[in-house]
Amino acid sequence: xxxxxxxxxxxxxxxxxxxxxxxxxDFGPKRVGWALPCALLVAWQAAASLGWIGASFxxxxxAVLEAAWRLTLSGELPQNVWVSFLRAIAGLVVGGGxxxxxxxxxxxxxLSFGLTDTSLQMVRNVPHLALIxxxxxxxxxxxxxxxxxxxxxxxxxxxxxxxxGVRSVDxxxxxxxxxxxxxxxxxxxRVILPGALPSIFVGLRFALGVMWxxxxxAETIAAQSGIGYMAMQAREFMQVxxxxxxxxxxxxxxxxADATARVLERRxxxxxxxxxxxxxxxx
Amino acid sequence: MTLADSTAAARDLRAPVRSxxxxxxxxxxxxxxxxxxxxxxxxxxxxxxxxxxxxAIVGRSGCGKSTLLRLIAGLExxxxxxxxxxxxxxxxxxxxxxxxxxxRLLPWARVLDNVTVGLGADADRAGGRRLAxxxxxxxxxxxxADEWPAVLSGGQKQRVALARALVSRPRLLALDxxxxxxxxxxxxxxxxxxxxxxxxxxxxxxxxxxxVAEAAALADRIVLIEAGVVALDIEVDLPRPRIPxxxxxxxxxxxxxxxxxxxxxxx
Numbered sequence: 001x002x003x004x005x006x007x008x009x010x011x012x013x014x015x016x017x018x019x020x021x022x023x024x025x026d027f028g029p030k031r032v033g034w035a036l037p038c039a040l041l042v043a044w045q046a047a048a049s050l051g052w053i054g055a056s057f058x059x060x061x062x063a064v065l066e067a068a069w070r071l072t073l074s075g076e077l078p079q080n081v082w083v084s085f086l087r088a089i090a091g092l093v094v095g096g097g098x099x100x101x102x103x104x105x106x107x108x109x110x111l112s113f114g115l116t117d118t119s120l121q122m123v124r125n126v127p128h129l130a131l132i133x134x135x136x137x138x139x140x141x142x143x144x145x146x147x148x149x150x151x152x153x154x155x156x157x158x159x160x161x162x163x164x165g166v167r168s169v170d171x172x173x174x175x176x177x178x179x180x181x182x183x184x185x186x187x188x189x190r191v192i193l194p195g196a197l198p199s200i201f202v203g204l205r206f207a208l209g210v211m212w213x214x215x216x217x218a219e220t221i222a223a224q225s226g227i228g229y230m231a232m233q234a235r236e237f238m239q240v241x242x243x244x245x246x247x248x249x250x251x252x253x254x255x256x257a258d259a260t261a262r263v264l265e266r267r268x269x270x271x272x273x274x275x276x277x278x279x280x281x282x283x
Numbered sequence: 284m285t286l287a288d289s290t291a292a293a294r295d296l297r298a299p300v301r302s303x304x305x306x307x308x309x310x311x312x313x314x315x316x317x318x319x320x321x322x323x324x325x326x327x328x329x330x331x332x333x334x335x336x337x338x339a340i341v342g343r344s345g346c347g348k349s350t351l352l353r354l355i356a357g358l359e360x361x362x363x364x365x366x367x368x369x370x371x372x373x374x375x376x377x378x379x380x381x382x383x384x385x386x387r388l389l390p391w392a393r394v395l396d397n398v399t400v401g402l403g404a405d406a407d408r409a410g411g412r413r414l415a416x417x418x419x420x421x422x423x424x425x426x427x428a429d430e431w432p433a434v435l436s437g438g439q440k441q442r443v444a445l446a447r448a449l450v451s452r453p454r455l456l457a458l459d460x461x462x463x464x465x466x467x468x469x470x471x472x473x474x475x476x477x478x479x480x481x482x483x484x485x486x487x488x489x490x491x492x493x494x495v496a497e498a499a500a501l502a503d504r505i506v507l508i509e510a511g512v513v514a515l516d517i518e519v520d521l522p523r524p525r526i527p528x529x530x531x532x533x534x535x536x537x538x539x540x541x542x543x544x545x546x547x548x549x550x
Contacts (some may be wrong), residue, residue: 173389
C-alpha cells in the first residue's frame with residue numbers, strides 16, 4: 001500500500017525496469033527480514049498487557065485476533081470480506097478491461113490514438129477520488145458507486161502501461177513477422193501482445209494498489225457492507241479492535257493481490273531474463 | 284549444372300520434396316529506383332540473378348545495397364522500375380525469406396517455436412513442429428529446441444534465424460549482413476554452414492555484405508554497387524567448398540577491395 005503515496009503520476013509507465021528492482025530480495029537472507037516485525041509485535045503485545053497502551057487507544061494483537069475469531073464465528077467477517085473482494089474484482093475487471101482495450105487499440109491504430117488519447121490524458125489528471133461527492137449524487141451508496149470509482153481508478157494505470165507496452169514492441173520484430181507473412185491476428189498474438197506483456201504487468205500491479213485504495217475510501221464513506229463499512233460501524237461503538245482488524249485485513253488483501261500478480265508475472269514472463277532463476281547452459 | 288541436375292542433387296541430400304516445380308527463384312530487376320525523401324538511393328539499377336545462383340552484393344555504407352535487398356525481399360516497394368522474383372505472378376513474400384543482421388528471434392518463444400515462425404501461416408498446421416525440428420537439426424541445434432533465445436550465444440541465435448529462414452524451403456534467401464555482428468571464428472563457421480546448406484538446397488542466395496573476403500568465400504558472382512548503380516560484376520570461378528583465406532580468394536578479395544577504395548589496384 002505504501003507504494004501508492006510515492007506513485008508517480010505516470011503510473012510507472014517506463015521500461016520494464018521496475019520489475020528488476022525487486023531482486024534485492026533474492027540476495028538478502030529472507031528470515032532476517034521477519035525479525036523486526038516480530039519484535040514489534042511482541043513489544044506491542046507486551047506494552048498492551050502491561051497497560052502502557054489503553055485498549056481503547058490501540059488494542060493488543062491478541063485482542064485483535066480475538067475480534068477476528070469472534071467475527072468469523074458470527075459470519076460477519078467472512079461476509080464483509082467477500083463483499084469487498086467481489087467489489088474489487090468487479091471494478092478491476094471492468095476498469096482494467098476497458099483500459100486494456102483502449103491501450104491495445106491506441107497502441108496499434110493511429111486513428112484510435114488520435115481520437116481518444118488526448119481526452120483520456122485530460123481525464124487522467126482528475127483525481128478520481130475527488131469525484132466521490134458527484135458519484136454519491138449519481139449512484140447514491142449503491143454498488144454502482146463503488147464499481148464506478150474502482151473501475152475509474154484502475155483504468156489509467158492499465159491504459160497507460162498497455163499503450164506504452166504496445167508502442168515499445170521492437171519494430172524489427174514486427175518487420176520480421178510481416179516478412180514471414182503474419183496476418184494481423186498472428187502478429188498481435190505472437191509478437192505484439194507478448195512484447196507488451198512486461199509493461200502490462202507493471203500496469204496491473206499499479207492498478208491493484210489503486211484498486212484497494214479506492215475501495216477503502218469508497219467503503220468508508222459510502223457503503224452498507226464491506227470491510228470499510230465494518231470498520232466505520234465499529235468506530236461508532238468504539239470497537240477499536242475491529243477497526244484495527246479491518247486495517248490489517250486490507251493490508252492482507254493487498255498483499256494477496258500483489259502476490260497473485262507476481263505468480264502470474266512469473267508464469268507469463270518466464271522467458272524474460274529478469275525472471276530466469278538460473279539460465280541453463282549459457283554459452 | 285542444369286536446374287534439373289541441381290534439383291535432383293538437392294533431393295538426394297535428404298531434402299524433402301518441394302511442392303513447387305523449381306527449387307530456386309530467379310530475380311530480374313530493370314531500371315530500379317528508390318529514394319528516401321529527397322535522397323535517391325537506387326538510380327535505375329539493372330540486376331539479374333539466374334535461379335540457384337549465389338550472389339554477393341558489396342559496396343560502401345549507404346550505396347544502396349541493403350535497399351536493393353529490401354526491395355527484392357518485398358519489404359519495401361520500388362519508386363520506379365520493374366522487379367520480378369520467381370514466377371510471374373508470385374509475390375516476393377511467398378518465395379523469398381530474409382535473414383537480417385540481427386537474429387530477430389522472438390524472446391518469448393522457445394527456439395523451436397521461433398523456427399516455426401518461418402512457416403508463416405502454415406505454422407499451426409500438423410507437421411509444422413516436425414519440419415521446424417528438422418530445420419534446427421540442419422543448422423546443428425537440434426538439442427537446443429526447448430531453450431529460450433536469451434541463453435544462446437550470438438552465433439547460435441543466427442543459426443536459429445537461419446533455420447527459421449530455411450524451414451519453409453525458400454526459393455530465394457536474402458541475407459542482409461547476417462554475419463556482420465559475429466566474432467571472426469564464429470563468422471567462418473557460419474560461412475561454412477551457409478555454403479553447405481546452399482550446396483544442398485540450391486536456392487537463389489543474395490548476400491549483402493561489407494566484407495569482401497566473405498563475398499569471395501561464398502559467392503558465384505560478386506556485384507559491386509556504387510551510387511545506386513551496378514559498378515562491377517565479377518563471376519567467381521573457384522572450386523567449392525572454398526577455404527576462407529586461401530590465395531585465390533584472397534587475391535579476388537584484394538582486387539575488389541582496391542576497386543572499393545577507389546584505387547586502380549594490381550589486378
